[in-house]
Amino acid sequence: MSNRVVIALKVLVHVACLAPIAWLVFHLLENTLGPDPTHAAAFFTGRGTLRLLVITLAITPVRKLVPKLGWVIRFRRMLGLYAFFYACLHLLTYVWLYSGFSLAAMIDDISQRKFITAGLAAWFLLLPLALTSTRWSIRKLGGRNWNRLHRLVYVAAISGVIHYWWGVKQGVRTPLGITVALGIVLAARPLLAWAKGRSSREVVPEA
Amino acid sequence: MLIRKSDPNPIPSSEITPRSAYMNRRAFIAAGALGAAALAADRLAGVMRPEQVQADTKLATIQSPLSAKDLTPTSFYNITHYNNFYEFGPNKDDPARNAGKLQTSPWSVTVEGEVKKKKVFDIDALMKLRPLEDRVYRFRCVEAWSMVIPWVGYSLSEFIKQCEPTSSAKYVQFISVDRPSQEPGIEEVNLNWPYSEGLRMDEAMHPLTLLTFGLYGQVLPNQDGAPVRVVVPWKYGFKSAKSIVKVKFVKDQPGTTWNEMAPNTYGFYSNVNPNVDHTEWSQKMQRVIGAPFWKQLEPTLMFNGYGDQVASLYKGMDLNKYF
Structure with missing residues (x-):
């Protein structure tokens, strides 16, 4: 894939990630986001976070499955950082719109409510990953340590989905779609490794 | 009392x-x-x-001293397009989309249990039992959002008198309509159908408790509980049973749908109380439906602002225990 195409695609990804936020801010200011703008903004940014996380996590299995698409790795950091950006906006909806910046209310929530705790845990797990997303950090940490650290993204994504399930009322199944999607991208890793192991065993002649 | x-x-x-x-x-x-x-x-x-x-559904109403004078009602659109009515699906916009299928005519309400004798009230007779009043009430959902709704109806106590409950009737149970063919949410949502709610007798007899037939001066849209529901303005919205087909007077506290689903989260009383949190979120604040985001958050009022009228019902009760 030529650099020029990748740059053009990167511009498209930026637009695709930022345009929804522009849309959201516009409708928040116009109060045209529906009956409950606070809930709508929280839902919008939360769902966006999980979708971006799943897309980010899909990149590695896609590369392994279709070697020709190896170049998609060049989008992984960018998508991961956008996931974190959405997570920050999502956190802001909680801190500002739901809690009115009341520290007491938030401490009360975090200590009592597993739903808030799971969401906050996911954000705190993403934070070091965003901070160590630079080339400099990879060099400084060493590839192996960096990889190990960045496995936290699995825990973050799972916490995020748990947070979603705990946040909806019993009986509501809206988080099902994203849960299945995350399940697929996570299960793809061991499955692809297993398939690879089997195919490589087939080519290795018995001693 | x-x-x-x-x-x-x-x-x-x-x-x-x-x-x-x-x-x-x-x-x-x-x-x-x-x-x-x-x-x-x-x-x-x-x-x-x-x-x-709906153009031909206007109701003749009279004013009521129990109606709030200083509250601005939520828009008709929001009252009819932001609903929790699981019989029509779990999402807020499902009822507006799906409730049209429900046949609300003919309709009758069966009264049974601890009563002199079982009775069946036709909806038309029920609506003519007493003059219909405009009652603007605060509405507070357990999900921490609020509305102001101009209901139309008369005090449930007027109806209860007609039911002639015996002295052993301590609670009233309301059973909502259960028609999977007209209510797609019944198949979709895993709850104990039919929907059941209940009140203690003195709560049911309180003049604020409204037997409700309309809102905004017209018959109830289906998604708001047509053709008849109760409205208990000092309790979380799920206590106000919709599309009622049966009223049962009972000796013991009846099983109620959300309480049976999650007893630690949804108490039988479920009075609006900023000091008793939901298991998943705080109840100290609420979000005003329809307000712009910078004006949505406001403090929750004890008994949803009806404390002067109803606090005496719970005198001596530990509201942290009987939440």
């Missing part, structure tokens, strides 16, 4: 505030001034005038 008698001199219908006054003022002026062109703007602004939905 103190029960206020209803007004002996109901105000003649000619003196009633016209329905237009209830409507979102801006939408009304705009619709009057600009006609059809304003309708498109209304839709964008999330406002819908009652006439746009």
Whole structure:
């Protein structure tokens, strides 16, 4: 894939990630986001976070499955950082719109409510990953340590989905779609490794 | 127990505030001034005038001293498009989409249990039992959002007198309609159907507890609990059973749907109380439906602001235990 195409695609990804936020801010200011703008903004940014996380996590299995698409790795950091950006906006909806910046209310929530705790845990797990997303950090940490650290993204994504399930009322199944999607991208890793192991065993002649 | 008698001199219908006054003022002026062109703007602004939905469903109503004077009602559009009515699906916009299928005529309400004798009330007779009153009430959902709704109905106590409960009737149970063919949510949502709610007898007899047939001066839209529901304004919304087909007077506290689903989260009483949190979120604050995001958050009021009238019902009770 030529650099020029990748740059053009990167511009498209930026637009695709930022345009929804522009849309959201516009409708928040116009109060045209529906009956409950606070809930709508929280839902919008939360769902966006999980979708971006799943897309980010899909990149590695896609590369392994279709070697020709190896170049998609060049989008992984960018998508991961956008996931974190959405997570920050999502956190802001909680801190500002739901809690009115009341520290007491938030401490009360975090200590009592597993739903808030799971969401906050996911954000705190993403934070070091965003901070160590630079080339400099990879060099400084060493590839192996960096990889190990960045496995936290699995825990973050799972916490995020748990947070979603705990946040909806019993009986509501809206988080099902994203849960299945995350399940697929996570299960793809061991499955692809297993398939690879089997195919490589087939080519290795018995001693 | 103190029960206020209803007004002996109901105000003649000619003196009633016209329905237009209830409507979102801006939408009304705009619709009057600009006609059809304003309708498109209304839709964008999330406002819908009652006439746009049903034209021939106006109810004759009288004023009530129990109605709030100083509250601005939520727009008709939001009251009819942001609903929790699981029989029609779990999402807020499902009821508006799916409730049209429900056949609300013919309709009757069966009264049984601890009563002199079992009775069946036809909906038309039920609506004529007492003059219908306009009652603007605060509405607080357990999910921490709030509305102001101009209901139409009369005190449930008036109906209960007609039911002639015996002295052993300590609670009233309300059973909602259960028709999977007309209510797609019943198949979709895993709850113990039919929906059941209940009140202690003194709560049910309180004059604020409304047997409700309409809102915004017209018959209830299906998604708001047509053709008859109860409204208990000092309790979380799920206590106010919708589309009622059976009223049962019972000796013991009846099983109620959400309480059975999650007893630690949804108490039998479920009075609006900023000091008792939901298991998943705080109840200290609430979000006003329809307000812009920077004005949505407001403090929750004890008993949803009806403490002066209802706090005495719970005297001596530990509201942290009987939440």
